[in-house]
Amino acid sequence: MEMDKDVSSYNAFKTPARSRYFLSVGSLDDIPVLNEAVKGARSSNLPILFLGGGTNCLFAFDTFDGLMIRNNLKGYYFDDARRVVASSGELISALSTELYRLHGLSTFMPWVGLPGTVGGAVAGNAGCFGLEISQALVEVEAFSFKEEKIVTIGASELGFEYRNSNIKGKDGLFLLSARFRTEGIDHPYLLVTPEEMLVLRKSKQPPGRTCGSFFKNPPGDSAGRLIDQAGLKGFRIGGIRVSEMHGNFFLADADADWRDIIALSEHVKRTVKEKFDIDLHEEVRIITN
Numbered sequence: 001m002e003m004d005k006d007v008s009s010y011n012a013f014k015t016p017a018r019s020r021y022f023l024s025v026g027s028l029d030d031i032p033v034l035n036e037a038v039k040g041a042r043s044s045n046l047p048i049l050f051l052g053g054g055t056n057c058l059f060a061f062d063t064f065d066g067l068m069i070r071n072n073l074k075g076y077y078f079d080d081a082r083r084v085v086a087s088s089g090e091l092i093s094a095l096s097t098e099l100y101r102l103h104g105l106s107t108f109m110p111w112v113g114l115p116g117t118v119g120g121a122v123a124g125n126a127g128c129f130g131l132e133i134s135q136a137l138v139e140v141e142a143f144s145f146k147e148e149k150i151v152t153i154g155a156s157e158l159g160f161e162y163r164n165s166n167i168k169g170k171d172g173l174f175l176l177s178a179r180f181r182t183e184g185i186d187h188p189y190l191l192v193t194p195e196e197m198l199v200l201r202k203s204k205q206p207p208g209r210t211c212g213s214f215f216k217n218p219p220g221d222s223a224g225r226l227i228d229q230a231g232l233k234g235f236r237i238g239g240i241r242v243s244e245m246h247g248n249f250f251l252a253d254a255d256a257d258w259r260d261i262i263a264l265s266e267h268v269k270r271t272v273k274e275k276f277d278i279d280l281h282e283e284v285r286i287i288t289n
């Protein structure tokens with residue numbers, strides 16, 4: 001356990017942030033320490049945050065006044081049915097690339113370039129270019145703080161919906177691994193290489209200090225298109241701006257402040273509401289104390 005830890009690098013916008021308590025979980029041997037830390041935080045009524053890559057998180061605080069737990073579990077293997085069992089702290093893009101390079105597996109090609117970890121992607125039902133996590137997931141293993149043991153949960157019990165699951169933002173379960181099917185998954189990128197996938201992504205989505213899509217797409221429409229049509233591309237507040245390439249991407253400068261990101265988000269929501277009478281809802285998780 002660390003105290004007053006600098007956690008600036010654990011949020012996509014890299015805004016300055018600290019955490020009162022911080023724990024990194026790097027192996028299953030750390031589970032007893034994890035369990036005790038969570039019990040302690042709960043008994044002191046401290047907020048608890050489970051963090052993967054933090055790539056879909058906006059830290060809306062200067063110091064998180066609680067316990068931040070970073071999932072650093074690494075590794076993967078194939079089970080007897082040639083399904084992939086990936087530790088939840090694995091970076092999903094690197095994993096998808098390695099599965100292609102070392103094992104000739106194209107199944108997860110759409111996820112090449114997808115920021116974040118396996119655990120974060122499962123919790124948020126991440127998806128891009130025609131492949132959502134819920135389409136490939138068989139089950140997860142997680143540590144249940146209620147039962148104080150490792151449990152297996154089938155994909156159908158995770159309440160998946162667009163960019164959401166029933167474990168996103170909850171602290172009852174700590175994801176350990178995810179088992180993915182590798183067969184029977186269809187998408188247009190089965191014949192594409194990771195390099196080509198990255199070129200495709202860069203042609204549509206800007207790199208940099210960004211959490212990817214900031215808002216969920218409203219039903220039947222695109223948040224990026226609406227923000228674009230509202231004339232907001234390039235609109236800036238302090239060190240944060242709407243990308244000139246894609247309206248649903250916010251890009252942070254090195255000196256960005258989280259307050260400006262919230263202000264930009266509110267301005268974009270207000271403008272889109274005024275112009276199109278459509279409510280945008282954040283896809284990014286806004287973490288407060």
Ligand code: EPU
Nearest residue numbers: 127128129130212213215216217222224225228245246247
């Ligand atoms: N568009 C504009 N202007 C813009 C941006 C988009 O007119 O500034 C138009 C595009 O031309 C296109 C439509 O809006 O006709 C949709 O745009 P795009 O193809 O870029 O897809 P998206 O709906 O903005 C979604 C996901 C992305 C995912 C891509 C590709 C959401 C909120 N976003 O973006 O997911 O990578 O499809 O599959 O669901 C993420 O969740 O972080 C993410 C990046």
